[in-house]
Amino acid sequence: MADTMTPTPGSGEQPEEPTNRPPALHRLRDWLQRRYVRHVLIITVVIGFILLPLCWLIVAAMNQTGAPASVVMEDIEQTVFVFTLVSIPITAFVFAVLVYSLFGWKGKSGDTPPNEDNPAIRNNLVAVITWSVVTSALAAFLVVWGLMELASITNNSFGTQPANGQVKQEDVLVVNVTGQQWVWTFEYPQYDKYQSDVLYLAKDRPVLFNVTSKDVVHNFWAVELGVKIDANPGAVTQTGVTPNKEGIFNVRCAELCGLHHAYMETQIRVMEPDTFNSWMRENGGGKTS
Amino acid sequence: MSTATATIYSVEVPQPKQHGKPGGIMRRLNFFTGLAGGVILAAVFGFLMNIQFAPGAQTADFASASAGPTFWAIMVGWVLGFMGGMGAFVGPIRWVMGRDLTHADAEFMAGKDQGKFRYWRFTTDHKVVGIQYLIMAMVILGFGGLLAMLIRTELGVTWAEVFNPDFYNSLVGTHGIAMIIAMIIVVSGPVGNFIIPLMCGARDMAFPRLNALSIWLLVCAVPPLILSLLVGGIRDGWSVYQPLNSQAGPGMIGYQTTIIVFAVSTAIASVNIMTTILTMRAKGMTWSRTPISIYGVFAAAAMGLYAFPFYQYSQILSMTDRLINTSFFDPVEGGSVWLYENLFWLLGHPEVYVILIPSTAIILELIPVFMRKPLFSYYMAIAGIVGVVGLSGLVWAHHMYMTGWAPQANYPFMLSTEMISIPVGFLVLVIIGTMWRGTFWSRLPMMAVFAVVFNKMIGGVTGIYLSDVPADQYFHGSMFVTAHFHYMLMGVALFGAMGGVAYYFPKWTGRYLDERMGSIGFWLAFIGFQITFGSMFVAGLQGQPRRVLQFDNLFNISNWISTIGAYTIGIAMLIFLGAIISSWRHGEMAPSNPWQAQTLDWQTATPVPLDNFPVLPVVKGLPYDYGVPDPLAPEKVEARLREEYEKAGTP
Secondary structure, three states: OOHHHOOOOOOOOOOOOHHHHHOOHHHHHHOOOHHHHHHHHHHHHHHHHHHHOHHHHHHHHOOOOOOOOEHHHHHHHHHHHHHHHHHHHHHHHHHHHHHHHHHHHHHEEOOOOOOOOOOOOOOOHHHHHHHHHHHHHHHHHHHHHHHHHHHHHHHHOOOOOHHHHHHHHOOOEEEEEEEEEOEEEEHHHHHHHEEOOOEEEEOOEEEEEEEEOOOOOOEEEHHHHEEEEEEEEOOOEEEEEEOOOOOOEEEEEEEOOOOOOHOOOEEEEEOOOHHHHHHHHHOOOOOOO | OOOOOOEEEEEEEEEOOOOOOOHHHOOOOOHHHHHHHHHHHHHHHHHHHHHHHOOOOOOOOHHHHHHHHHHHHHHHHHHHHHHHHHHHOOOHHHHHHHOOOOOOOOHHOOOOOHHHHHHHOOOOOOOHHHHHHHHHHHHHHHHHHHHHHHHHHHHHHHOOOOOOOOHHHHHHHHHHHHHHHHHHHHHHHHHHHHHHHHHHHHOOOOOOOHHHHHHHHHHHHHHHHHHHHHHHHOOOOOOOOHHHHOOOOOHHHHHHHHHHHHHHHHHHHHHHHHHHHHOOOOOOOOOOOOOOHHHHHHHHHHHHHHHHHHHHHHHHHHHHHOOOOOOOOOOOHHHOHHHHHHHHHHHHHHHHHHHHHHHHHHHHHHHHHHHHHOOHHHHHHHHHHHHHHHHOOOOOHHHHHHOOOOOHHHHHHHHHHHOHHHHHHHHHHHHHHHOOHHHHHHOOOHHHHHHHHHHHHHHHHHHHHHHHHHHHHOOEEHHHHHHHHHHHHHHHHHHHHHHHHHHHHHHHHOOOOOHHHHHHHHHHHHHHHHHHHHHHHHOOOOOOOOOOOOOOHHHHEEEEEEEHHHHHHHHHHHHHHHHHHHHHHHOOOOOOOOOOOOOHHOOOOOOOOOOOOOOOOHHHOOOOOOEEOOOOOOOOHHHHHHHHHHHOOOO
């Protein structure tokens, strides 16, 4: 019987012969046939499906002002979508255990512990290993996904590359972004250093931002384009993007920069390349590239 | 040298000569003499410095901080005067004079037979210090919570500016740093000082006088923080990034003083807690028999010990930048703002775990008691804590993904940051594993477990977005970040601490925490919390930056909802506070071990006698020996299955 299965020390009894050991699948099936296991799994699935719309709702919330307006932003939203999707099963399972503990296994109040007959489960190797493997695999997936997306975004935004090589492409629009308390200034060196406090961009034309600050740390955040980089005094940081959607978008400062930080925002106007060029001719003069 | 001896635990110990009554000058010193000393010395120092550097006497490039030296002198005067008036320097002075403390002096300083007034003194008894920490934490939480209400009022009133931007910014910064300080001490203070020595089976902390020093340094650090609101405040967020920091008014000196003093206090407390745990655990309490909350508090102390010096350096360097025109962080003079950011976040991230890990450990400690089951996979819990501690020092630059400091470093920091989800996942498994297949004892501390796990999942998953560079490119500096760290620091750490307060209340005060009122406060706070920060996530997703007081109409609705939730939290916290105060004064009396727990802290009388245990205990096993043999244990299931399998006719 069950008691005899625990070998007494010194009995010298050999463990069971392998042929008699029920396959792991049988043990799994037996486990799955328990009432609470089935209930927890059903609740997991239900909660999972309740949470599932979040994948789309989150992206919808991000898209309220016209995003995505660039490939970078599309990558960001895809990442958020995938991360939400991957997180849901494990979140749903943990929530299901909480729910089942509250309403299935239940609790009792009282001045003395009413539940002294709970099973003393000190450990369960299978559970520990399964959990570790699953969470590590998920984390590994997220890391790999993140690294690949980061490489892709870096590629799409000039990222860490020295700009020199890139700017040789005649096509790239260079914008020098300067933050100061509490306005943004955009300078177009290719257009006679035309200066503006509104960011004009051409659709489908790559743009390189050289970002700096005159006083304190600001953060240049082109919201719908998915561009964000600090504007540091005494240093130039670079990033870039290719807007692929016409429209009016937002620039905000995302780093507390003093008194009127809240008002340090401006517009982005993404236009057709022809419109952009004629706009620049009229306002900034200079060559069109 | 002398013939005097004292009998300490039936051992004759030679004593130095007793000068006067036991306690000597310490009999006359208390909080109020400290207050007087601090104010007087601050006034004297400020006056002298004002003669030396009258306002307007500075050079042109010094002008923005013309009040700096005077304020600095006031701060130094306050710290020295307060600590001197408290009697913090009496011990060393007596030692130098060759009049070291006798046993009678030490007993006086431990507050023997002094009644309630010992809470106002430089008392070395760890139980007194623990209660002092608890009160201090609640005072600072109340202050920070009040500021939070004002912030939410401003953000809820979307059609006007309630406060001017200057005051709003100082509300944000002061709320941030006050809450950080409060959350760091709210578990490590009262539990670390009151409970941990009991749990170890020790008679006191390893260094009782340092223990008193750490709490009074903390008390000393708080007034500059609060009073800085009067002289321009901390307008730059709690992170006070340079060079914005150097533009701020003299309130910034208050902040820097607070941090420098608080870092000393933390270092002292950390060393004390670590030494106590390492050397003073009861006989037989090996590392595999040590309760999990001792691991948790030890981990927090260890992280605090290496993290806080960075913070202190950053503030000392900021202060010299301000006062004597050094240029560590001034890019015009060749300094670097990235240096500040690195120093700050080298503290900043371990500090998050200094807050989180003790709270989680308390949850792990109380869940076996209320589930009446052993802690599931004790070694996994240790692995989780050790893993978090190990990784905590390697992830700081994920706060700097978007700073342009080192874009190439984003790859390794993303890797290390996302790895943290694995040990944190271990801790979640331990909690749900302990819940598995057990009915729970439905009391307030157990309720905290449900709240904490729920919040931890939300805070953890949103943390995964932020750890990822591409997603962080959208979320960095937005309200999404604010909501995320409130889920971790408030949702996990504060709700865990509230559970811990309910759990340890009978040991601290001899009375039960009023279950009904406490539960109403707790769950109302939980609901308000979900409303506030749930809708703050939405604001962040829509693209609202942090720390703004006006914003697009797009964000109005989520901010209104958030404000309603915040007021709910405010009311709920007042109810919870009311429960604490009323229970403390006339709650139901509790026996010495009301939860029938097995850890050593519950095995001593309540109120705890001065030397804790009449006879030092000996430990024989893990203190989680609850429940009955499991009828569904894997080996029994396998035996049954094998029988069925054999019956089914295999050869």
